[in-house]
Amino acid sequence: MFQVTYTLKNRHIQTLYAPLFRKQKKKLLFEIERFELKDKDFIECYWHNQAPKDGVPIVILFHGLAGSFKSPYILGVMKALEKKGFASVVMHFRGCSGKENLLPYSYHSGETSDAKAWINYLNVKYKKSPLYGVGYSIGGNMLLKLLGEDGLDTPLKSAVAISAPMDLEITAKRVNQGFSKWYQAHLLKPLKKTLLKKYSRFNMEKLIKQTPDNIRKIKTIEEFDEKYTAPINGFKSAKDYYKKSSAKQFLKDIKIPTLIIHALDDPFMTPKVLPTQDEVSNHITLNISQHGGHVGFVNGSLFKPKYWLEERIVNYLEEQYT
DSSP: OOOOOGGGOSHHHHHHHHHHHOOOSSOOOEEEEEEEOTTSOEEEEEEESSOOOTTSOEEEEEOOTTOOTTSHHHHHHHHHHHHTTOEEEEEOOTTOSSSOOSSSOOOOTTOOHHHHHHHHHHHHHTTTSOEEEEEETHHHHHHHHHHHHHGGGOSEEEEEEESOOSSHHHHHHHTTSTTHHHHHHHHHHHHHHHHHHHTTTSOHHHHHSOOHHHHHTOOSHHHHIIIIIHHHTTOSSHHHHHHHHOGGGGGGGOOSOEEEEEETTOTTSOGGGSOOGGGSOTTEEEEEESOOTTTTOEEEOSSSEEEHHHHHHHHHHHHHHO
């Protein structure tokens, strides 16, 4: 179980420590694989170093909202996995690798088809390699939903979800309160920028009935989802999107070993996002701690931090591999 020292106990210190202070001593090298999707769009998948030989265990990483291969939690876990003999690849959601995607829509918390296509592709290409999934924040929600949808049909052997907003409506409302509004503003900035770029390439006003000025005035995640995410993806409203895409309702159908790591002091959501014991299958292990923030879980000290999260992830995957 995660234990934290007094100086690192604050939820915001936990959440912001790595993004603000973690320095990568050695720059990671990547091999980029462009993966074409059925609808003629694409995603970019970044292998740490290079794609592995068949037989090497592969961990597929799914980043959080507005995340990428540059995110500290991605870089950290890739290095930790490499030390234990795992290959790793981060699957960028549409438009998140730095290259604009080709269609008017991008990605959302419940969109599992792109991930399924990528996982199935790897399963065919690397027949002898066991596959594992690790999802952070909305990447964790997406991964849990995918596992519930596929049950025993998933090629993944086991999975880990960290700080997943398993009830999206609760999360959207919580991030619009108190200091959490700062996180909301930080996340909204790139989302709005990406959407506004689409206006020069597509008739977005016709598609979502919003002018560029309407988009610029958006102040909350919930409003962004109401005006863009929901209509562009065929949902009736943000509430409808949250209801259908939240992972909590899919947990009882998960059939592979799955670890859910979550902190009760996560500033992005309240503990109400967590499932009760009768809402999860017996294949799920809940690793719930008092502290840890959002994708934080830093222990040690301010000047000598230890990143418990990646250690826990790698140890769990090792247990499933052996």
